[in-house]
Amino acid sequence: MSPAPPSLVELQTSLMDLLRRDASLSTDADASARAAEIATGNDRLTGVEQVDIYREQYFLRHVGALREDFESLAALLGEDGFDALARAYLSAHPPTSFTLRDLGHALPAFVAERAPWRDDALVADMARLEWAFVDAFDAADATKIELAAIASMPEDAWPLARVRLHPSVQLVEMAHVAEDYRSQARKLLAGEISELPRPEPGPRYIVVFRGSEKLKYIDVDRGAFALLAALRDGHALGDACERAAATAEMTEQTFQEALGGWFQSWTSWGWITALERAG
Amino acid sequence: MSFRKRHGIGDLGVGVGFRTKHYPHVLETKPAMDWFEVISENFLVAGGPPRANVERLKDAYPVVPHGVSLSIGGNAPLDDDYLRRLKAFVDWLDPPWVSDHLCWGGAAGLHIHELLPLPHTEAVAAHVVERVKRVQGFLERPFALENVSSYMTFRESTMQEWELLSTIAERADCGILLDCNNVYVSSRNHTIDADAYIDAVPADRVVQIHLAGHTDKGKYLLDTHSDHVCDAVWKLYERAIGRCGAVSTLVEWDDDIPEWDVLSEEAATARRLRASVLSRGASPRPVEVRP
Numbered sequence: 001m002s003p004a005p006p007s008l009v010e011l012q013t014s015l016m017d018l019l020r021r022d023a024s025l026s027t028d029a030d031a032s033a034r035a036a037e038i039a040t041g042n043d044r045l046t047g048v049e050q051v052d053i054y055r056e057q058y059f060l061r062h063v064g065a066l067r068e069d070f071e072s073l074a075a076l077l078g079e080d081g082f083d084a085l086a087r088a089y090l091s092a093h094p095p096t097s098f099t100l101r102d103l104g105h106a107l108p109a110f111v112a113e114r115a116p117w118r119d120d121a122l123v124a125d126m127a128r129l130e131w132a133f134v135d136a137f138d139a140a141d142a143t144k145i146e147l148a149a150i151a152s153m154p155e156d157a158w159p160l161a162r163v164r165l166h167p168s169v170q171l172v173e174m175a176h177v178a179e180d181y182r183s184q185a186r187k188l189l190a191g192e193i194s195e196l197p198r199p200e201p202g203p204r205y206i207v208v209f210r211g212s213e214k215l216k217y218i219d220v221d222r223g224a225f226a227l228l229a230a231l232r233d234g235h236a237l238g239d240a241c242e243r244a245a246a247t248a249e250m251t252e253q254t255f256q257e258a259l260g261g262w263f264q265s266w267t268s269w270g271w272i273t274a275l276e277r278a279g
Numbered sequence: 280m281s282f283r284k285r286h287g288i289g290d291l292g293v294g295v296g297f298r299t300k301h302y303p304h305v306l307e308t309k310p311a312m313d314w315f316e317v318i319s320e321n322f323l324v325a326g327g328p329p330r331a332n333v334e335r336l337k338d339a340y341p342v343v344p345h346g347v348s349l350s351i352g353g354n355a356p357l358d359d360d361y362l363r364r365l366k367a368f369v370d371w372l373d374p375p376w377v378s379d380h381l382c383w384g385g386a387a388g389l390h391i392h393e394l395l396p397l398p399h400t401e402a403v404a405a406h407v408v409e410r411v412k413r414v415q416g417f418l419e420r421p422f423a424l425e426n427v428s429s430y431m432t433f434r435e436s437t438m439q440e441w442e443l444l445s446t447i448a449e450r451a452d453c454g455i456l457l458d459c460n461n462v463y464v465s466s467r468n469h470t471i472d473a474d475a476y477i478d479a480v481p482a483d484r485v486v487q488i489h490l491a492g493h494t495d496k497g498k499y500l501l502d503t504h505s506d507h508v509c510d511a512v513w514k515l516y517e518r519a520i521g522r523c524g525a526v527s528t529l530v531e532w533d534d535d536i537p538e539w540d541v542l543s544e545e546a547a548t549a550r551r552l553r554a555s556v557l558s559r560g561a562s563p564r565p566v567e568v569r570p
């Protein structure tokens with residue numbers, strides 16, 4: 001493969017820098033000079049204005065894509081507030097994927113770390129929840145197994161068995177009771193309510209998943225949540241139960257008593273796709 | 280023999296883009312429509328509703344994928360992950376051709392999701408030709424390049440856009456997706472002759488035509504796909520059909536998407552115009568093929 005023509009590399013490198021500037025190119029003498037070197041302009045637009053059209057489109061498209069994926073975060077922060085977040089995020093995490101679907105992947109971590117957003121835990125809650133919706137929506141398909149398949153496993157095989165969760169299952173720990181915040185945000189956008197009520201403090205353990213091609217979520221016990229997390233991380237069932245009981249500060253007995261009910265619900269929701277015996 | 284004949288590319292009629300707003304109506308009632316185009320990237324996902332929807336669509340209509348992320352004119356190596364996923368999708372869909380744009384959309388590891396124009400130079404032509412050959416070979420499927428709407432012109436350019444497009448298509452031996460609205464938008468933005476553009480494109484290589492609406496921003500036209508096809512673009516379409524013959528045509532509508540009936544009527548208008556041009560006996564004129 002022959003390398004790209006040097007003049008093309010130079011032009012594209014320069015434009016990539018100019019198009020990601022957060023302010024009109026005409027406000028910066030150096031940027032203007034560089035844009036004018038590249039674009040001819042015409043009788044209506046200068047070369048700088050021509051390049052600026054693409055720069056504006058870059059922000060419109062990417063801020064717009066983030067706004068679509070994080071609509072309750074946008075409602076929480078307001079028009080200008082979300083715009084400021086999106087621009088700061090784009091500057092720290094410029095798009096590297098061929099698809100806009102991946103654009104917001106680092107936003108949950110970004111708002112958890114960056115001031116001023118890190119100061120409001122609800123911002124991080126919403127970013128995590130809404131990104132879980134994105135991931136659950138188009139996660140791989142998998143066939144669920146029935147409770148009977150689990151019940152038929154001999155008891156001595158349980159501790160070393162591995163439970164495979166449906167790829168759409170996303171675990172979101174939240175500091176607020178805010179899993180319904182998106183529907184509130186949509187009501188606000190539709191003008192049905194005039195302000196967003198601030199959610200009560202949590203904690204809240206939410207599982208987002210796809211059931212019958214629709215996105216769903218449900219809040220679960222802390223113990224169930226901890227067990228799902230351990231199973232997702234690949235721990236065998238016995239080990240996972242021990243870890244989860246410790247995390248949830250449950251005695252082994254209460255944990256074991258709850259287990260049957262959890263598995264019953266999880267299989268009915270299609271969260272379990274395989275139960276693999278050791279060896 | 281023409282590119283279309285060599286690859287057995289027939290006429291699918293007039294179709295529309297498959298967009299979320301119309302999924303329920305299209306998938307549940309299967310309204311009359313010749314064919315659909317899907318944006319490839321929207322379906323290069325692991326699973327879930329996108330894949331299920333395109334599968335249902337494929338069961339009822341011819342479906343052709345149209346990409347926006349190839350960045351054929353970029354200086355970075357072609358994105359292997361993207362190409363592998365596209366190939367798997369295309370193999371599954373089994374369309375008569377695959378298309379993307381004559382543009383670039385990123386560099387140095389970034390994808391900026393724009394259809395940026397390229398300087399019209401010999402060096403760019405050579406660069407793109409080599410990449411089109413690789414893409415077409417990898418996908419094992421006829422590949423078509425679409426002309427984009429543009430808002431800037433480069434000091435470096437030494438030829439017209441249609442010369443760049445035609446040169447690349449001939450040398451890389453690929454197809455062309457002729458977007459009449461893009462020809463119009465660029466011709467207005469850069470004061471070039473749209474008729475001359477249509478007349479210069481190698482007719483035997485045109486496998487598909489796009490029609491769409493745009494927005495007048497005062498000092499320039501913006502390719503928004505948010506409106507009806509304008510009269511001037513219909514004229515260009517008639518001219519293109521007159522030259523190219525019965526070429527599969529697609530109406531793109533991506534913003535302010537109207538009700539299905541409005542979109543369907545836009546396709547019907549294209550169908551009527553196309554039929555009337557074709558019935559005038561305006562069979563494709565002999566096209567001079569460069570040696």
Ligand SMILES: [Fe+2]
Nearest residue numbers: 425458489531
């Ligand atoms: Fe197009």
